[in-house]
Amino acid sequence: MASLHVALSSFPGPSFRPTGKLVIRxxxxxxxxxxxxxxxxxNLNDLLSLGQHRIWKRMAVSWSGAxxxxxxxxxxxxxGDLTFLLSEKVGPxxxxxxxxxxxxxxxxxxxxxxxxxxxCYKNIKWMEGNALDLxxxxxxxxxxxxxxxxxxxxxxxxxxxxxxxxxxxxxxxxVLDFNKSIxxxxxxxxxxxxxxxxxxxxxxxxxxxxxxYLKSSIRDFLTGNELEKLALEVGFSxxxxxxxxxxxxxxxxxxx
Numbered sequence: 001m002a003s004l005h006v007a008l009s010s011f012p013g014p015s016f017r018p019t020g021k022l023v024i025r026x027x028x029x030x031x032x033x034x035x036x037x038x039x040x041x042x043n044l045n046d047l048l049s050l051g052q053h054r055i056w057k058r059m060a061v062s063w064s065g066a067x068x069x070x071x072x073x074x075x076x077x078x079x080g081d082l083t084f085l086l087s088e089k090v091g092p093x094x095x096x097x098x099x100x101x102x103x104x105x106x107x108x109x110x111x112x113x114x115x116x117x118x119x120c121y122k123n124i125k126w127m128e129g130n131a132l133d134l135x136x137x138x139x140x141x142x143x144x145x146x147x148x149x150x151x152x153x154x155x156x157x158x159x160x161x162x163x164x165x166x167x168x169x170x171x172x173x174x175v176l177d178f179n180k181s182i183x184x185x186x187x188x189x190x191x192x193x194x195x196x197x198x199x200x201x202x203x204x205x206x207x208x209x210x211x212x213y214l215k216s217s218i219r220d221f222l223t224g225n226e227l228e229k230l231a232l233e234v235g236f237s238x239x240x241x242x243x244x245x246x247x248x249x250x251x252x253x254x255x256x
Contacts (some may be wrong), residue, residue, distance in 0.1 A: 058149060059251060064143040068090060075134075076153075079112065096125070103161075136166045139167055146163070170181045170213075172253060173254045190248055239252060
């Protein structure tokens with residue numbers, strides 16, 4: 001197996017700067033959590049969303065504006081769902097990078113890549129890296145996605161600023177995550193579903209404690225309006241948040 005720690009100088013296309021030893025500034029506890037859930041992450045996503053997460057992810061990638069021949073980046077890529085979709089969008093003449101701080105997730109993503117036959121998937125590179133200190137020069141990418149990741153970084157403003165920095169002017173960011181609703185009824189229903197469906201199902205995989213964090217992480221997240229404001233503050237020219245999945249999910253679209 002090729003190393004997941006891809007040498008930046010070996011990536012074709014933009015000339016990425018070498019960064020030396022990787023420094024993970026994200027919480028070690030969060031990194032350990034995602035390493036633990038990696039083996040069952042995809043199965044749980046299918047089960048808990050009844051497969052709907054695949055639709056939401058396709059929407060997110062479409063909103064990124066990625067097209068044939070582009071250089072695209074998927075941050076907090078996990079097992080690679082959005083990265084594979086970006087790869088299909090940019091095609092064999094484009095390039096897709098999947099970056100995550102969980103080595104276990106990246107191992108699964110790399111294995112999935114080897115088992116798939118589409119020619120375009122050869123354009124994917126997996127990198128273990130830090131969303132708060134992206135190892136790429138300014139204006140490197142034509143499209144960036146981050147699915148269920150911004151909520152979990154320890155410094156969202158810095159992460160968004162880094163994304164803005166590595167995007168080319170006029171290019172788009174698409175952020176898919178749970179929606180923090182301002183409607184008390186929606187919030188109550190969402191929390192009841194987490195307590196009575198998500199956590200019990202996860203407990204069947206021995207991951208009850210790992211999924212209990214979900215409710216508090218949504219409470220600590222930003223509303224759609226707050227996400228739009230944050231995007232504008234760090235340098236994006238426009239930003240719009242869309243509620244999807246009956247309002248339980250949200251997708252921020254921002255233009256550099």
